[in-house]
Amino acid sequence: MKCDRCDSEATVQDITIRNGVRIERHLCEQCARQAGLGGQTNVPLAELLTKWVVASGIGAPANPSTPAPARQAPVTECPACRMTWNEFRQVDRLGCPDCYSAFEGQLGPLLERAHEGGFRHSGKVPTRAASRRAAQAKEESGGAVERAQRINTLRKQLDQAVLAEQYERAAALRDEIRRLGDPGTPPTVI
Amino acid sequence: MTSIPPSLSFDSRTEWLRGEGRASDVVMSSRIRLARNLAGCPFPHRGTRVHRQASLQLCKKAILAGNLSPRLIWVDLHDASPLERMLLVERHLISKHHSKSRPSAGPPAAGPDDPRGVAISLPDERVSIMVNEEDHLRIQVIRTGLALSECWKEIDEVDNRLEAALPYAYCPRFGYLTSCPTNVGTGLRMSVMLHLPGLRLTGDIERVKRAAGDMNLAVRGFYGEGSEAAGDFYQLSNQTTLGKSERQVLEELEAQIIPKVVEYERVARRTIATKRLAAVEDQVYRALGILTQARLISAEEAMQLLSHLRLGVVLGIIKQIDQSLVNHLMLLVQPAHLQRVLGREMDQDQRRIARGDLLRTKLAR
Numbered sequence: 423m424k425c426d427r428c429d430s431e432a433t434v435q436d437i438t439i440r441n442g443v444r445i446e447r448h449l450c451e452q453c454a455r456q457a458g459l460g461g462q463t464n465v466p467l468a469e470l471l472t473k474w475v476v477a478s479g480i481g482a483p484a485n486p487s488t489p490a491p492a493r494q495a496p497v498t499e500c501p502a503c504r505m506t507w508n509e510f511r512q513v514d515r516l517g518c519p520d521c522y523s524a525f526e527g528q529l530g531p532l533l534e535r536a537h538e539g540g541f542r543h544s545g546k547v548p549t550r551a552a553s554r555r556a557a558q559a560k561e562e563s564g565g566a567v568e569r570a571q572r573i574n575t576l577r578k579q580l581d582q583a584v585l586a587e588q589y590e591r592a593a594a595l596r597d598e599i600r601r602l603g604d605p606g607t608p609p610t611v612i
Numbered sequence: 613m614t615s616i617p618p619s620l621s622f623d624s625r626t627e628w629l630r631g632e633g634r635a636s637d638v639v640m641s642s643r644i645r646l647a648r649n650l651a652g653c654p655f656p657h658r659g660t661r662v663h664r665q666a667s668l669q670l671c672k673k674a675i676l677a678g679n680l681s682p683r684l685i686w687v688d689l690h691d692a693s694p695l696e697r698m699l700l701v702e703r704h705l706i707s708k709h710h711s712k713s714r715p716s717a718g719p720p721a722a723g724p725d726d727p728r729g730v731a732i733s734l735p736d737e738r739v740s741i742m743v744n745e746e747d748h749l750r751i752q753v754i755r756t757g758l759a760l761s762e763c764w765k766e767i768d769e770v771d772n773r774l775e776a777a778l779p780y781a782y783c784p785r786f787g788y789l790t791s792c793p794t795n796v797g798t799g800l801r802m803s804v805m806l807h808l809p810g811l812r813l814t815g816d817i818e819r820v821k822r823a824a825g826d827m828n829l830a831v832r833g834f835y836g837e838g839s840e841a842a843g844d845f846y847q848l849s850n851q852t853t854l855g856k857s858e859r860q861v862l863e864e865l866e867a868q869i870i871p872k873v874v875e876y877e878r879v880a881r882r883t884i885a886t887k888r889l890a891a892v893e894d895q896v897y898r899a900l901g902i903l904t905q906a907r908l909i910s911a912e913e914a915m916q917l918l919s920h921l922r923l924g925v926v927l928g929i930i931k932q933i934d935q936s937l938v939n940h941l942m943l944l945v946q947p948a949h950l951q952r953v954l955g956r957e958m959d960q961d962q963r964r965i966a967r968g969d970l971l972r973t974k975l976a977r
Contacts, residue, residue, distance in 0.1 A: 518654040519652070
């Protein structure tokens, strides 16, 4: 098909609907540019997509080692040492131990790529951290055992109260059992 | 003349140079290092000189009070001469990066050298601890032959003792927090120094290197990162530190991967010893000939020839020389060692002459 304006081959088709009327134009590349159409016909689709994705912050750059464009970089900085994410990408070294929590979100994917998909520590735990964790676990499990024992006792008291027709006391005991979060408490008909 | 302090005089009791232990025909040494940092303190590259002075004092105190080894010496690297620093690099006790002069930032512009140091266990040189390198602490244990389990046992204990005195930077998700995220997690680098002349001669070395790469292992030269595989020596080490425990890495390397590489090298050596014995003998005797006759020799040439000689010793072609002597010579031909042995500073040409003299003397029957 020939260009509407010259004898060259038309490569751009422009369809506009104006006031319900369909206007179709067939133009060559040069005339299309003059008409303000197809200005980006030479830009590969992949490049356009990449630019769009990067600009909108939807995806990370394909190559992890390529520093992200400045506009995409998060503005966050480590509250302890003031290192920014951009600075880190330039030197490949974090500023202080607190940087790990400050940049946790950004670091995750990067670490996974560097460590065969590893994203969580597995292995040795410093004695201090281990004893802290053990104390915490003990406290948690100790609390759970204690709670279970308390619920058991309350249930017995509840049964006795129902048998003794002490309904007010029974209602209070039921509420207490529910408060302790016992999912197994059967609905008591009082 | 640069004098070497008496504290830095090493003798021949260096553990990893013994040429003994499991698979020592192929595995020259095993090494483990752990990267550790102090909680609440900027990493060395980020902190001020005051920060680095504080971390140095804190770590030095803990190291010297930690009863880590029967005899432990401390070297303030910022006060050490360039020759002393080079000597420690050649002995694999500090990294090249740690040896380099680094003026502290801030006024005055060319300030004094950054505060940093190293502790070394003597006389075995098995344990060394760098302070204020890339991380506040870089603990290393190095042993002869394939001995990663033994290295782990020892370094784990050293680490526990230091942790009792120092607040380590650690979090449950990321493990031990390190300056470079490639070390975070266990902070562990497990490596073995392999002598693989057989695989080079059969042409299989590239395949082994590719396979190591596929298993996410790093292949480096005699002097670690960025160094060439001088004399067919290759360091093979793990790269993954997050999500894989120390036990897993140890199991993979010591029980699976390294024994396989050792076996490949032994098969290659057997193959060349049966099919190409004359060629191997020729290479070994030529090496011995040059080493015992040369008047001028570079460190690179000496390393390559000592590698051939080592193969000859291991294959039983050369009987009057033992592996330990060859290992020691590999260090003695290095520039700083040569200057230390002769007790004076020398330029490159003088060293070539001195190296020839030294090799002739040491290898004379």
